[in-house]
Amino acid sequence: MGEEKPRSVPALPWMRSPVDVSLLQECSLDLVPCLDPRLKGALRNMGISSLFPVQVAVWQETIGPGAFERDLCVNSPTGSGKTLAYALPIVHVLSTRAVRCLRALVVLPTRDLALQVKEVFDAIAPPVGLSVGLAVGQSSIADEIADLIKRPKLQAGICYDPEGSPAELQSAVDILVATPGRLVDHINSTHGFTLEHLRYLVVDETDRLLRESYQSWLPTVLQMTNSNNEGLLNSKSSLYSVFGSLRTIRRCGIERGFKGKSYPRLVKMVLSATLTQDPSKLSQLDLHHPLFLSAGQRRYRFPEKLESYKLICESKLKPIYLVALLKNLGGEKCIVFTSSVESTHRLCTLLNFFTDLPLKIKEYSGLQRQSVRSKTLKAFREGDVQVLVSSDAMTRGMDVEGVTNVINYEIPLYIKTYIHRAGRTARAGQTGRCFTLLRKDEVKRFKKMLQKADNNSCPVYLLPATSVESFRSSYTSALEKLKEAVESETSRKRKVGSKAP
Numbered sequence: 001m002g003e004e005k006p007r008s009v010p011a012l013p014w015m016r017s018p019v020d021v022s023l024l025q026e027c028s029l030d031l032v033p034c035l036d037p038r039l040k041g042a043l044r045n046m047g048i049s050s051l052f053p054v055q056v057a058v059w060q061e062t063i064g065p066g067a068f069e070r071d072l073c074v075n076s077p078t079g080s081g082k083t084l085a086y087a088l089p090i091v092h093v094l095s096t097r098a099v100r101c102l103r104a105l106v107v108l109p110t111r112d113l114a115l116q117v118k119e120v121f122d123a124i125a126p127p128v129g130l131s132v133g134l135a136v137g138q139s140s141i142a143d144e145i146a147d148l149i150k151r152p153k154l155q156a157g158i159c160y161d162p163e164g165s166p167a168e169l170q171s172a173v174d175i176l177v178a179t180p181g182r183l184v185d186h187i188n189s190t191h192g193f194t195l196e197h198l199r200y201l202v203v204d205e206t207d208r209l210l211r212e213s214y215q216s217w218l219p220t221v222l223q224m225t226n227s228n229n230e231g232l233l234n235s236k237s238s239l240y241s242v243f244g245s246l247r248t249i250r251r252c253g254i255e256r257g258f259k260g261k262s263y264p265r266l267v268k269m270v271l272s273a274t275l276t277q278d279p280s281k282l283s284q285l286d287l288h289h290p291l292f293l294s295a296g297q298r299r300y301r302f303p304e305k306l307e308s309y310k311l312i313c314e315s316k317l318k319p320i321y322l323v324a325l326l327k328n329l330g331g332e333k334c335i336v337f338t339s340s341v342e343s344t345h346r347l348c349t350l351l352n353f354f355t356d357l358p359l360k361i362k363e364y365s366g367l368q369r370q371s372v373r374s375k376t377l378k379a380f381r382e383g384d385v386q387v388l389v390s391s392d393a394m395t396r397g398m399d400v401e402g403v404t405n406v407i408n409y410e411i412p413l414y415i416k417t418y419i420h421r422a423g424r425t426a427r428a429g430q431t432g433r434c435f436t437l438l439r440k441d442e443v444k445r446f447k448k449m450l451q452k453a454d455n456n457s458c459p460v461y462l463l464p465a466t467s468v469e470s471f472r473s474s475y476t477s478a479l480e481k482l483k484e485a486v487e488s489e490t491s492r493k494r495k496v497g498s499k500a501p
């Protein structure tokens with residue numbers, strides 16, 4: 001038996017002794033201290049009867065004794081309930097003060113994820129009188145502005161000037177769920193949009209959001225919420241709004257631990273299943289006395305009931321193995337991952353040419369228009385589509401009920417990618433399986449990659465030889481059809497290209 005490698009020690013001292021979320025138990029809603037009965041009712045309507053461990057831990061550090069005194073960094077497995085972990089305390093605390101202004105901002109890397117998170121807020125915020133907005137570019141910017149900013153009621157004889165004083169404009173929402181690009185658009189150009197009153201900032205899928213600058217959304221948000229930049233706020237009237245007599249006055253803190261920071265401070269919660277430990281990345285967040293909450297001592301952890309399997313085959317036989325595996329899974333909801341949008345398209349087209357595979361199979365990738373993607377996702381959620389062939393656009397955060405299998409058609413390059421792909425199944429304590437198709441020469445690298453996570457057991461999954469053989473002839477004809485389809489697509493594109501001005 002090979003010796004276990006020593007774990008790497010995080011460079012940041014506060015990351016070295018995390019609050020171990022895995023030691024906590026689920027907690028029945030009746031036993032959650034201070035939980036507003038209206039929220040309890042809303043959670044029950046969602047089919048939730050107890051809080052998951054990560055939700056208990058965050059509740060303790062926010063509404064419980066921790067009292068939001070420190071910024072929270074949460075590293076917890078896929079499907080462990082991180083969304084509600086931050087949504088619940090934020091909604092709870094905002095509901096205790098009835099003022100309508102933008103007080104919480106949740107930023108996510110993609111539109112689909114933002115829509116998903118908004119649904120969670122929509123289930124719990126309205127019952128306590130809070131309003132939730134969305135800034136993702138799904139509708140026109142004018143429609144979005146109409147939803148986010150409340151215009152004064154027009155009175156007879158008074159003409160409202162949309163470019164007039166922002167003092168007349170108010171936020172129509174208490175909580176905003178946004179993607180970085182659209183958020184920056186609103187910051188820069190939406191009259192009356194202000195982060196002046198912001199108290200809570202959530203950066204979900206943190207490592208992904210910190211990987212790219214996305215129009216410098218993070219420094220912009222931090223600047224907008226910092227009292228030291230009054231000059232900046234004053235100079236740009238669109239950024240400086242006065243809500244009648246209501247002002248959130250931030251001043252430079254003199255209390256212990258606040259030297260040089262504004263107070264009341266912007267509380268931050270950052271979360272991921274694969275949270276970065278890179279000091280230079282985390283420093284961008286300007287965290288205040290950060291507290292690290294992590295499930296177990298290992299950096300990466302799989303969901304408890306996830307089983308991983310490998311299928312070893314020759315490269316040219318991969319499609320047949322995949323088809324035989326899909327047949328074997330008997331129509332269970334399944335996501336097949338490839339490593340590029342092109343191979344997603346090709347593989348999906350090929351699979352649909354197997355006439356003896358009675359499954360509804362659809363493509364889901366970044367190459368498609370949002371409306372096409374949304375339609376596919378809806379059909380998949382509702383069970384009208386059983387197999388989704390996807391590029392990595394799907395890997396992060398997406399929560400689709402009933403996905404029991406994930407298949408890596410192509411080996412992921414990084415353990416983080418494996419974790420996010422595999423994490424589309426075995427969510428919320430359910431069981432799930434992740435299969436990876438490998439060539440012989442990839443087995444060693446795959447084993448090494450899995451060793452970076454806590455449970456790296458990955459037995460070989462054996463398909464009955466007869467089942468693989470039975471697809472040989474249909475594979476030959478499917479390949480022919482794929483060739484024709486590719487040729488006709490190429491010539492169609494060429495024609496469109498030559499017509500373009």
Ligand SMILES: Nc1ncnc2c1ncn2[C@@H]1O[C@H](COP(=O)(O)OP(=O)(O)OP(=O)(O)O)[C@@H](O)[C@H]1O
Pocket residue numbers: 047048049050051052055076077078079080081082083084272273396397398399423427428
């Ligand atoms: N307390 C709970 N009881 C039952 N189900 C829950 C509870 N909390 C969350 N869930 C369900 O668990 C699923 C996973 O939750 P969520 O999407 O928040 O996970 P996550 O930790 O953010 O995962 P990922 O890292 O993949 O984004 C969702 O379907 C959600 O409705």
